[in-house]
Amino acid sequence: MSGLNRLNYHCGVYTIKHIECHVLGLDISLVSDDNIWGARIKIVWDLWEAANDPKLIERMSKYEPIKCSKPAEYVEIDDL
Incomplete structure (x- = not known):
């Protein structure tokens, strides 16, 4: 898989x-510099459509974050 992500700003799309x-059990070779720009455009288009979807806009206007009853446990790195 050498030669992937030659441009730094593609790292999020690669991820x-x-x-x-x-997740889908697809061959990882489908992800390459040759097709990553198209994937970037597809992600932007999907986000644009979602941001302009009236149903989603209504649902998000009613969103209330979940309140946590206690803070999450954490591990000190020095303890590892």
């Missing part, structure tokens, strides 16, 4: 596409 391939 999303690697996760997508893993």
